[in-house]
Each structure stands twice: as structure tokens, then as C-alpha cells.
Amino acid sequence: MQNYILEMKNIHKIYSVNNVTALKNATLKLEKGKVHALVGENGAGKTTLMKILYGIEKMDSGEIMLRGKDVKIDNAKTAFELGIGMVHQHFKLIDDFNIAENISLGIEKKNKYGMIEFKKIQNEISDLSCKSGLDLDPCTKVGDLSIGEKQKVEILRTLYRGAEIIILDEPTSVLTEQEIQRLFNTIKMLKNQGKTIIFISHKLEEVKKISDQITVLRNGETVFTGDTARTNIEEISRLMVGENITFEKLKCTDKKGENIFSIDELYVKDMEDQYFKVKGISLNIKAGEIVGLAGVDGNGQKELIRAITGLSKIEKGSVFLNKKNISDYSTRMRREAGMSYIPKDRVMEGSSPESNILENEISTKYFKDDVSKNGWINREKSLDLTKFLIKEYDIKTPGINIMVGMLSGGNIQKVVISRELSSEPELLIACEPTWGLDIRSQKFVYDQLEKIRNEGKSIFLISGNLDEIMYLSDRILVIFDGEIVKNFDNHDDLTKMEIGKYMMGLHIEEKPEKECDNRCTESTD
Amino acid sequence: MHRINGLIKTAITIGIALVIGIIAILLTSSEPGNSIKQFFIGPFSNTYFFGNMIAASIPLMLTGLAASLAFSASAFNLGLEGQLYFGALVGTFLAVKMSGFPAILAIVISIFASALAGGIIAGISGWLKAKWEVNELISSLLISYTLVYVVDYFLEGPFNDPEAGMAASPYMNSNFMLPKILSPSDLHAGVFIAIAVIIFFYFIYKKSTVGYEMVITGRNRKFSNYSGIPVKKVIILSMCLSGSLAGLAGIIDNLGIYGRMIRGYSTGYGWNGIAVALIARNHPLLVIPAALLFAFLESGANVASLMSDITPEVARIIQSVIFYLITAEGLVSFIGKKRREGIKT
Numbered sequence: 001m002q003n004y005i006l007e008m009k010n011i012h013k014i015y016s017v018n019n020v021t022a023l024k025n026a027t028l029k030l031e032k033g034k035v036h037a038l039v040g041e042n043g044a045g046k047t048t049l050m051k052i053l054y055g056i057e058k059m060d061s062g063e064i065m066l067r068g069k070d071v072k073i074d075n076a077k078t079a080f081e082l083g084i085g086m087v088h089q090h091f092k093l094i095d096d097f098n099i100a101e102n103i104s105l106g107i108e109k110k111n112k113y114g115m116i117e118f119k120k121i122q123n124e125i126s127d128l129s130c131k132s133g134l135d136l137d138p139c140t141k142v143g144d145l146s147i148g149e150k151q152k153v154e155i156l157r158t159l160y161r162g163a164e165i166i167i168l169d170e171p172t173s174v175l176t177e178q179e180i181q182r183l184f185n186t187i188k189m190l191k192n193q194g195k196t197i198i199f200i201s202h203k204l205e206e207v208k209k210i211s212d213q214i215t216v217l218r219n220g221e222t223v224f225t226g227d228t229a230r231t232n233i234e235e236i237s238r239l240m241v242g243e244n245i246t247f248e249k250l251k252c253t254d255k256k257g258e259n260i261f262s263i264d265e266l267y268v269k270d271m272e273d274q275y276f277k278v279k280g281i282s283l284n285i286k287a288g289e290i291v292g293l294a295g296v297d298g299n300g301q302k303e304l305i306r307a308i309t310g311l312s313k314i315e316k317g318s319v320f321l322n323k324k325n326i327s328d329y330s331t332r333m334r335r336e337a338g339m340s341y342i343p344k345d346r347v348m349e350g351s352s353p354e355s356n357i358l359e360n361e362i363s364t365k366y367f368k369d370d371v372s373k374n375g376w377i378n379r380e381k382s383l384d385l386t387k388f389l390i391k392e393y394d395i396k397t398p399g400i401n402i403m404v405g406m407l408s409g410g411n412i413q414k415v416v417i418s419r420e421l422s423s424e425p426e427l428l429i430a431c432e433p434t435w436g437l438d439i440r441s442q443k444f445v446y447d448q449l450e451k452i453r454n455e456g457k458s459i460f461l462i463s464g465n466l467d468e469i470m471y472l473s474d475r476i477l478v479i480f481d482g483e484i485v486k487n488f489d490n491h492d493d494l495t496k497m498e499i500g501k502y503m504m505g506l507h508i509e510e511k512p513e514k515e516c517d518n519r520c521t522e523s524t525d
Numbered sequence: 526m527h528r529i530n531g532l533i534k535t536a537i538t539i540g541i542a543l544v545i546g547i548i549a550i551l552l553t554s555s556e557p558g559n560s561i562k563q564f565f566i567g568p569f570s571n572t573y574f575f576g577n578m579i580a581a582s583i584p585l586m587l588t589g590l591a592a593s594l595a596f597s598a599s600a601f602n603l604g605l606e607g608q609l610y611f612g613a614l615v616g617t618f619l620a621v622k623m624s625g626f627p628a629i630l631a632i633v634i635s636i637f638a639s640a641l642a643g644g645i646i647a648g649i650s651g652w653l654k655a656k657w658e659v660n661e662l663i664s665s666l667l668i669s670y671t672l673v674y675v676v677d678y679f680l681e682g683p684f685n686d687p688e689a690g691m692a693a694s695p696y697m698n699s700n701f702m703l704p705k706i707l708s709p710s711d712l713h714a715g716v717f718i719a720i721a722v723i724i725f726f727y728f729i730y731k732k733s734t735v736g737y738e739m740v741i742t743g744r745n746r747k748f749s750n751y752s753g754i755p756v757k758k759v760i761i762l763s764m765c766l767s768g769s770l771a772g773l774a775g776i777i778d779n780l781g782i783y784g785r786m787i788r789g790y791s792t793g794y795g796w797n798g799i800a801v802a803l804i805a806r807n808h809p810l811l812v813i814p815a816a817l818l819f820a821f822l823e824s825g826a827n828v829a830s831l832m833s834d835i836t837p838e839v840a841r842i843i844q845s846v847i848f849y850l851i852t853a854e855g856l857v858s859f860i861g862k863k864r865r866e867g868i869k870t
Contacts, residue, residue, distance in 0.1 A: 311750060332753030343751060352745040359741065363752035366737050375734050 003068075005032040005196055006053075006084075006165055011062035013048055013220075022048040023059070023220040028198075030165065030213075035187060035197040037211035037228065039204065041240055041410075041438030045220040046200050050167050054086045055079040085158025086167040091150050095143030100125050102142050103157045125160060132159055133189040148179035155186065159195075166190065167198045172206055173436060176296065184210050202240070202438055204233045216240055241439050249471050249492070250290075250450055256474075257287030260458040261427045266317035268300075268307040276315070277303040279482035285427070290449065290459040292473030292490075294466060296503050300482035301462050302344075305431055308460075309341050310334045322426060335364055338426035342416055342433050344462075346409075350416040353405025357397060358386040360404050361419050385422075393418040394444075410441030417448055428452065431462045446472065466496050478502040531806055538850040539804075539818065546822075546843035550835055560833040567828030568821055574828050576710020580782065582820035584609075584791070586719045587774030588798025589816050590726060593807035595647075595767035597730070598739035599746065600654070600760050601662040602647055605771040606795030607669025612643035612772020614676045617779050617786040618684060620697040628700040635701070636718075636776055643772020644765040646672065651764030655757035661764060669795070680788045692788035703781045713781035720813065722773065726766075727809040739763055771795060792823075800844065803851045819844060 006029070013023040023045045030036050040046050051057040053064065055073040064071050066082055073079050079086075093102050100122045108116045125138040134152050142153060151171060158166050168187075172180045187197055187210055201207050207214060208228060216224040216239045224231075224239045262284035270277045277300040285291045295301055306312035308319055310331035318327045321337050329337065343349040351360050362371050362382050371382040386400055395414045397407055404415055413433070420428065430449065434442040449472060453459055463469050469476055470490065478486040478499060486502040488494055547561060554560040568578045588605050595602035602608075616639030623631040646668060653659035677692065679685075686695040703714040730736040742749040742759045749756045774794055779786050797819055804818065805811035826840030 309751075310753075330753065330755070331750065332755065335753045341751070348745070349747045349751050352741055352748045354744045355741060359737070362737075363741060363748070363754065367734050372734050376732055377734055377737060379732070 003031075004029045004065075005067060006030040007063075007065040008049065008053060009063050009065070011049060011052060011064075012060045013045075013052065013057065014060055021220055023052075025221050026062075026217060027222045027225070028215050029225065030196050030198065032196050033191060033194045034212040035191055035199055035210055037199045037201060037207040037214045038217065039200075039202055039207055039214060039236065039240060040217035041202065041440060044217040044240070044438075046217055047169065048220075049217070050086065050169060050198070050200065053079070053084060054167065080158070080161045080163060083162055083164035084167070085161060085163030085165070087151065087154040087158060087169065087171060089169045089171075089173060091154055093142045093150055093153060096141065098139050098141050099136055099145075099153050099156075100138035102153060103138075103160050107161065125156070128160055129156055132156065132193065134159075134186060146179070148175055148182060151175070151179075151183065152186065155190075163195070165196045165198065167200070169200045170202075170436075171199070172201060172203060180206070204236055207236070208233055218242055237439060250446075250453075256289055257456060259284045260287045260322060261285040261460070262320045263308070264318045264320070266304070266307060266319065267315040268303040268312060269315055270303060271312075277482050278307065280317070281479075281482070281484050282317075283477060283484060285458040285460055287426075287458055288453055288456045289474045290453050290461055290472050292461045292463065292469035292476045293479055294463070294469050294476055294499055294503055295479035297464055299479050301431075301479060303482075304479070305341075305429060305462060308429060309339065335423065339429065340420040340423055340425035340427070341429045342413075342420055342431060344431040344435065346413050346416050347405070351404045351412055353412075354403055356401050356403055357390065357395070357415060358382055358400060360415050361386045361389055361422075364419060364423060389418040389422055393448075410437050410444075413437060413441060413445065417445065421448065421452060425457065427458045427460065429460045429462070432464065433461070434463075434465070434468060466499060470494070470496070470499075480505045535804060535806070535851070538847060541850060542843045542846040545846050546839055549839050549842050550829075553839075554833060554835045556833060560829050560835045563829040563832040564825040564835075564839070567832060568824040570828070572707055573710045574824060576707035576712035578820050578824040579707075579716060579817075580711040580713065581823055582816040583713075583715050583719045583777055583781070584774040584794040585797055585801050585816035585819050586723060586812055587770050587777065588794050589801030589805060589812040590723055590798075590809055591767045591770035591774065592799045592802035593805060593809060593812060594726065594730075594739070594770065595763050596802055597743045597807045598759060598763035599743040600651060600763040600767070602650070602665050602764055602767045602771075603662050603799070604647060604650065604665030604667075604669030604672075604795075605767070605774075605798050606791065606793065607672035608643035608646045608665075608768040608771035609775035609791055609795050610676045611646055611672045611775075612639035612641075612768075613775030613779055613786055613791075614679060614684070614694075615639055615642035616772070616776035617694050617697065620701050620780070621695050621785070623701075624698040628698075631698070631701050632703070632780060635780065636773060639772040639776035640769035641772070643775065644769035647768020647771070648761055648765040651761035654764075655761050661760070665764070677788055680786060686785070689785075694786040696785045697779075699784060701780065702784055703777075711782045715777040715781040718773075718777065722770070723809055723812060726770075730809055735762070771798070774798070797844070800848045800851070804847065 008026065008028040011023050011026040014021050026045060026049050028038065028049065038046050038049070048057060052059045053073065055075045055078050064073060071082060073082065094105070097105070100118065103125055104121045109121055111117050122138045129136045129138070134156050136149065136152055136156060142150060145153065155166065171183060175183060187199070190197060199207065199211055211228045214226060214228045214231060214236065215222055216236060218240060264282050266278055266281045267276055268278035269275060281304060283291070293301060303312060307314050310329060314327055318325050320326065321334070321339060324337060326334050326337055347353055362385070366372055366377060371385060372378055383400070389395070390397065390400070393414045395418065396411050404412055407415070433445045433449070437445065449459055461469065461472055473490050476488040476490050476499060477484050480502060488499065550560045550564065551557045568574050588609060591605055592602065616635040619638050620631055620635040623634065647665060650661045650665040650668060653664050654661040680692045680694060684694050686693055705713050730740070738754050738759045742754060742756055746756060775791065778790060783790060801812060801815045801819055804815040822840045822843050826835070826837040829835050829839070830837045
């Protein structure tokens with residue numbers, strides 16, 4: 001019998017709202033001082049299991065044993081009193097407070113007059129941050145920090161509250177490559193100090209790199225637990241999905257048509273209307289072509305997309321679709337002209353989580369004859385359309401009246417994609433179309449993109465995931481500091497290194513590596 | 526499920542408010558038993574009180590609808606009071622000037638003019654929002670405050686009836702008055718207008734493309750922009766419609782009860798409309814019971830102050846407790862939602 005610091009045994013959980021079984025027989029056993037990866041597809045139950053451990057959700061049955069003793073965790077307060085800390089995927093920090101204030105919020109130490117002892121707190125946090133190697137100045141305002149540093153603050157907060165077990169919920173999803181490296185260093189440091197880490201992810205390469213042990217959840221069940229060193233990625237991925245899904249690079253088609261979409265010398269300012277973020281970009285996309293845009297986040301991608309889709313003002317330059325100058329068109333007119341758009345933020349921009357599937361599916365066509373007449377929405381027609389799309393795109397939902405926010409990430413994305421593709425666009429703009437999706441949903445998205453490309457449509461793919469860009473694109477453009485700095489044909493011998501060089505701006509002049517490093521972190525966020 | 530939950534919460538809120546009202550009566554009345562009885566039973570004790578209660582709910586139904594319409598498109602029209610007051614002035618002025626017109630025509634013109642006037646005033650705030658991102662909450666509020674004084678000026682000066690001996694307009698032709706339906710009470714045919722308008726807007730809200738645009742924009746403006754919904758137009762339109770309903774609410778008492786416009790005749794209809802919308806959770810049909818509840822509290826307190834020794838301000842206490850509890854609860858569920866959103870992966 002091994003000595004586990006934490007055991008969660010036979011956890012069952014059914015969500016009463018939609019009667020979905022989230023967990024059945026889920027088991028998780030942690031050894032002290034190890035990094036334990038919890039992997040699984042979206043909706044496999046990782047987050048639910050962690051919410052139960054953290055006291056945010058109640059389990060229906062099962063037991064939790066901490067250091068060999070039965071414990072009952074009813075709320076987050078109990079959880080951190082027991083030494084369990086969680087770093088959420090979306091940080092819960094107050095930008096206007098400094099680090100010390102954020103960390104001590106809710107557990108402020110007070111002197112006998114009831115005044116908060118900020119000096120003492122600051123010193124404690126300062127000590128702790130040195131000792132743990134997180135190295136943060138407690139007086140810095142959180143709003144001034146980069147995303148990676150904010151994450152450090154979250155970790156430091158769990159430590160300050162005495163966490164022995166730290167849950168990191170998809171910690172890498174918001175980070176850049178360099179920040180991920182730093183996070184891994186932090187994790188190793190914490191491990192050396194005897195902390196136990198739960199690392200939730202579905203990026204298996206990271207899991208392989210950082211974890212000692214691994215537990216795989218599938219459909220709410222634990223299907224595998226073991227040492228990471230003795231597994232390989234293919235095996236884990238098969239266990240996660242329950243079948244083999246492999247990606248092969250898309251073959252380029254020769255049936256390229258004429259130019260469908262082009263941009264001419266486009267200039268766009270940032271959201272605050274101060275600086276140029278897009279500085280004279282020109283490009284064109286042919287029928288039946290997927291053009292990928294690679295680049296480090298924050299180099300003008302967002303502004304470029306917003307200008308193309310009519311959500312931001314164009315300062316200078318023109319956008320053409322099907323030989324028509326659409327630069328002055330409203331978003332709706334652009335959509336009518338044959339443009340569709342899968343946005344990066346599928347929950348807050350691509351859908352209305354508080355609306356049902358029908359309301360989400362008709363948002364781009366409610367005014368058309370397909371679903372309405374003389375200003376009145378035809379319930380039957382829109383219902384038929386929604387049912388058809390649910391079937392055609394295999395959207396898994398308990399019913400048509402379900403709020404989209406209740407669906408899993410993959411299914412929300414299916415709602416977005418089905419809506420965008422059902423208008424039969426000439427041009428699809430796809431922004432991070434598989435961000436945060438599991439392998440099966442990823443495969444689905446790729447298949448859809450391939451299908452419409454083969455039908456002769458044009459696709460502009462913007463992604464921070466180089467693998468995705470290289471897998472799908474016929475041509476790859478690299479954006480750096482608001483300019484297209486390179487146009488690659490996606491040959492088989494093109495390497496990530498080669499593209500990466502342009503993404504980092506290294507093509508301009510060779511710089512010492514250290515300096516480059518700093519520069520990249522500045523330009524992200 | 527969600528809706529039923531909401532109804533239960535509202536019922537509890539109203540229950541707590543009534544208990545607090547009863548405590549206030551117990552503390553201030555020398556014959557609390559009779560006061561409480563008069564408060565609760567009084568409005569139903571005869572046709573006069575009952576009719577007056579329903580009559581008092583008519584403008585509240587309309588302002589309640591006005592508020593819920595704007596709120597559900599997340600256009601925060603806080604200028605209902607001024608829009609109502611100004612609309613009433615315009616409508617009454619025309620009614621007075623049209624004294625030779627056939628009654629039907631005059632009534633229709635007067636109603637439409639009031640709605641138009643209220644709509645334009647609210648529309649200005651909507652337009653400022655769409656054009657320059659001016660916060661519609663602030664602009665509508667400020668415009669409204671100013672307008673109340675402007676209207677008062679007219680009632681005291683150019684549009685004053687010297688014989689009235691108070692700040693009131695001349696009487697309109699008595700033929701223009703909406704027919705009474707429960708004499709001797711004030712209840713008038715305006716109640717049918719209000720209910721018809723509410724049902725009409727319910728269908729607009731549920732079934733029309735305009736209603737869809739408003740609901741979707743209210744829930745997620747980013748998504749609306751992304752989908753190509755003309756968000757600016759939707760906001761201006763919601764403000765206009767909301768202001769028109771406020772204008773309509775303003776004229777209805779003058780056509781139904783007073784036959785002219787008296788300064789300060791609106792006892793906070795615009796403000797109470799916001800509370801009505803909150804109780805109704807922005808649902809157009811639920812506005813009717815919510816307005817009736819508010820009118821019931823008002824007349825219950827009035828009756829009790831006539832028949833017993835409490836002050837009518839008891840109604841204000843209960844109304845404000847309801848108002849506080851509902852807004853606080855709205856805040857709690859809003860924060861709760863934010864929290865859940867934060868945790869979800």
C-alpha cells in the first residue's frame with residue numbers, strides 16, 4: 001500500500017440542471033512532491049473533478065482522503081484550510097490592487113486595533129516569493145503585470161495560504177512559448193520544495209515534459225493512471241479519445257482558382273486609436289486556398305482581423321472580396337458579400353451563451369427569407385434550420401432549447417462553425433479555430449476546413465499554433481510588428497524553426513538571444 | 526425552471542417587504558389591527574377604491590414596459606420621468622388646441638404626439654450613445670431632470686390656465702376624455718390601451734426580428750456586432766420605443782382622469798416604472814401584475830390613511846424595500862454568474 005497525500009476514490013457526479021453524468025468512478029491518487037498530470041478531452045470531467053476537490057461542486061458519491069484521513073470539502077475555504085490551492089484558468093485578480101493586496105485579500109492580517117498590517121503582509125509575501133523562487137515585488141500593481149507574471153501571483157497566493165497541493169487548471173493555455181518555459185521552471189522549483197502539483201492539460205507534449213505521473217479521464221471515468229516516463233504520447237492520446245486519431249498534413253490541391261480576397265496596403269490603429277498596429281499589409285487569397293497567418297500574439301493580428309470583418313475602422317488601404325471593394329461595408333454587408341468569421345473568443349464573441357441554440361444559429365440570417373418574413377421570425381423555418389445544423393454538424397446537446405453556455409467547448413465551437421459555414425461563404429476567416437479543443441473536436445474542425453477548401457472556398461487561418469498552421473495551410477504568411485514579413489509556400493521541408501525566426505523578428509538582424517527574449521515578452525499580452 | 530426560481534425569489538422579496546410594512550404600521554399606528562386590515566382589504570372594499578387602484582396601475586404598466594424594453598436591450602433609459610412629463614405636455618397642448626376636432630382624431634393625435642415627443646427625447650440619448658459613446662444612463666437622466674423644469678415653466682407660464690389657481694394647463698374639450706368604465710372611480714378605457722400595447726410589444730419582443738435584435742444585443746453586444754446586427758440602430762430604436770411608451774404613459778392620465786395637465790401629477794411614474802420592470806424581470810407580460818402590485822401598495826396606504834391613522838408613506842417604505850431587495854438580489858445573481866463564468870473552463 002503506497003502512501004498517498006491525496007486520494008479521490010470512485011467519485012460520481014451528475015449535474016442536475018441537464019442530467020449530464022460528469023463523473024463516474026473517477027479516481028485520482030497523488031504522491032507527495034510529484035507533478036501529476038490530469039488529462040482528458042473537453043468534457044471528460046477534469047474540471048468537475050477539480051471543482052469537487054476544491055469544494056466548489058458537491059459530489060454525489062465517493063470519498064476524498066487527505067493524508068490517509070477522510071475529509072469533507074464543502075467550500076473553497078475548507079479546501080485551502082486543508083492545504084489545497086487552485087490556480088484558475090482565468091485569473092481572479094484585481095488590476096488596481098498591488099500584488100500584496102491581491103494575495104492577502106480576504107485573509108488580511110490585522111493588528112489589535114483591527115487595522116490591516118500592510119507592512120507585515122508585504123514582508124511576508126516578499127520573503128515567500130524569494131523562498132519559493134517566484135521573485136515578485138509585492139508592491140507592483142497587478143494591472144502592470146504580464147499574463148505569465150499574473151499567473152505567478154496566483155501561484156504565490158496559493159502558497160501564502162499554505163497550499164501543499166496546487167491545482168493548475170490549463171495553466172499553459174494563456175501563455176506564450178517563453179512563458180511556458182518559465183512556468184515549467186516554477187513548477188520544478190515548487191516540486192523540489194515538496195509541493196504536490198496537479199497539472200491539468202490536454203496538450204500531451206507539455207504533459208510528457210513536466211509531469212511525473214499521469215491520470216487519464218475519459219467520459220468521466222479514470223481510464224489510466226501511471227508513471228509518465230513509462231507511457232508515450234500516442235498511447236495517452238488513444239486512451240483519451242478511445243480511438244486513434246492522427247493528423248496528417250493536408251495535401252495541397254492544384255485546383256487553385258483566381259483571387260477571391262485581397263488586401264491592399266492596409267493600415268489599422270489599435271483599439272484606443274493611438275498607434276498603428278497594422279502597417280501596410282497587402283495579401284491575397286485564391287479560391288480553394290488556405291492561407292495561414294503565423295505570428296506571436298499582439299503583432300497586429302487582432303487589429304487586422306477586426307478591420308477585415310468590419311469591426312474596426314480602416315485608416316488607410318482597401319479590402320476586396322470577389323473584386324468588390326468592401327472597405328466601407330458594414331459587418332453585415334461584408335457577410336452578405338460572402339464573408340464568414342470564426343472568432344477567437346467563441347464564448348464571448350462567437351456566441352451568446354445565455355441564448356439557446358436556435359437563437360445562436362440565426363444571428364447572421366434572422367432577417368433573411370430563410371427564417372423570417374416581413375419582420376417576423378418564422379418559428380418553424382428557424383427550428384428546421386437549427387435541427388438540420390445540429391444533425392449535420394453533430395452538435396451534442398440535450399435539446400434545442402439548451403442555452404449555448406451549457407454546452408461543452410467543442411460543441412459551442414460546432415455551433416459557431418455550423419452557423420458560419422451554413423451561409424456558404426466565399427471566404428472564411430478562422431481565428432484560433434481549435435483553441436482549447438480536444439483532439440476529436442480538433443479533427444472535426446480540420447475536416448470541415450478541408451471540406452470547404454476542396455469545394456473551392458478561400459480560408460484565412462490565423463493561429464498561434466504553428467502545428468495547426470503548418471498542417472492546414474497552402475501558404476504561410478508571417479506577421480511581425482504589423483507587417484507581413486514573409487510569405488512561405490508550405491513545402492514539406494519547411495520547418496517550424498524557419499517560421500519561428502520570422503515570427504520573432506530575427507530576420508531583421510541577428511540579435512543576442514537574451515535580448516530577443518525580452519523583446520518577445522514585451523510584444524505579447 | 527429558471528423562471529420559476531425567479532418567481533419564488535420575487536415572492537419572497539415581496540413577502541419580506543410586506544412584513545416590514547406591517548412592522549412600520551405596528552410601530553406608528555394606534556390601532557394597528559384596523560390599519561393593517563384597511564391596508565390590505567381597503568383597495569378591494571368598494572368599486573371606488575378598486576377602480577382607482579387599477580387606474581393608478583395604468584401609467585405604471587406603460588412605464589414598466591418602457592423600462593423593461595430598454596433594459597432588455599441593455600440600453601439604460603433612466604430618463605423615463607422626464608420623457609413622460611414632456612410627452613404629456615406635448616399631447617395635452619395639442620388636445621387643448623384641437624378642441625374643434627372630432628374626438629377620436631384628437632385623441633389619436635394627442636396620444637401619438639406624446640409618444641413621439643417622449644421617443645425623440647429618449648432617442649437623443651440613444652443617438653448620443655451610438656455616435657459618441659455617451660453613456661445613455663447619464664444623458665437620459667440629466668436630460669430628464671432638466672425637462673421636468675422646462676415643462677413646469679410652461680405649466681406656470683405660457684401654457685397656464687389663469688383660472689386654475691395653480692400650475693395647470695387649460696382643460697381640453699371634455700369630449701376628448703377617455704370613457705370611464707367603473708364609476709364613480711377614476712378607472713378609464715386607458716387600461717385597455719395599456720394592456721393592448723403590452724401584448725403587442727410582447728409579440729414584438731418574442732417573434733419579430735426587431736425583438737430578436739434587441740434581446741441578442743442586450744445579452745451580448747460583442748456577439749451582436751460580430752454577427753452583423755446593427756447594434757447602434759438597435760440601441761437608438763430601443764431608446765426611442767422606450768421613450769414613446771413613457772410619453773404614452775404620460776398622456777394617459779390626462780386623457781383619462783384630469784382632462785388637463787397639472788404640475789407634478791406624475792407621482793414618480795417614471796421611477797416606479799423602473800422598479801416595476803425589475804420586479805417583472807424585464808418580461809413584458811409580467812409587467813402587468815408588477816404594476817398592479819405597486820398600485821395596490823399605493824392605494825392600500827391611501828385607503829388606510831383615510832380610514833385609520835397611518836400615513837400614506839407606508840407604501841413608500843414597502844416599495845423601497847422591494848426595490849432594494851430586488852436590486853440587491855439582481856446584484857447577487859449577477860456576481861454569482863460572473864463567478865461561475867470565471868471557474869468554467
